[in-house]
Amino acid sequence: VVNDRVDARYLLEDRQAYALVLVEAMAAGLPCIATNVGGNNEIISHGENGLIVDPESADSLTKAIKQLVCNKQLRKQMGERAKITACQCFDSTITMGTIMQTMDVSPRVQGGSNVSEDQSPSMTCRAF
Numbered sequence: 001v002v003n004d005r006v007d008a009r010y011l012l013e014d015r016q017a018y019a020l021v022l023v024e025a026m027a028a029g030l031p032c033i034a035t036n037v038g039g040n041n042e043i044i045s046h047g048e049n050g051l052i053v054d055p056e057s058a059d060s061l062t063k064a065i066k067q068l069v070c071n072k073q074l075r076k077q078m079g080e081r082a083k084i085t086a087c088q089c090f091d092s093t094i095t096m097g098t099i100m101q102t103m104d105v106s107p108r109v110q111g112g113s114n115v116s117e118d119q120s121p122s123m124t125c126r127a128f
Contacts, residue, residue: 026049033068034050
């Protein structure tokens, strides 16, 4: 916490299949530091929208925290990229559409009619 507000999110798990908390933090515009376990490195692009550290190295964690704490511009840039990543890659509307396409299922609205193809997903990020 810096200046009474959160500037970054840290996830220091030694095992994690998929960390929804990372996607939520990224959607809020926060750069994340996470350990290189599970799917974390599929969510975070090291150096672009957050930092990935060795789960067994306190030194790599310390270096990553210092890097973000000491560089406000880097935090801001990574946070902006994190939000874009969360909204483009993990938005629930986009994800559901991809799943339905893969399964060859037409989206339905209440009453059972097909959703119009010209309906575009909301610009609101629904990453969680």
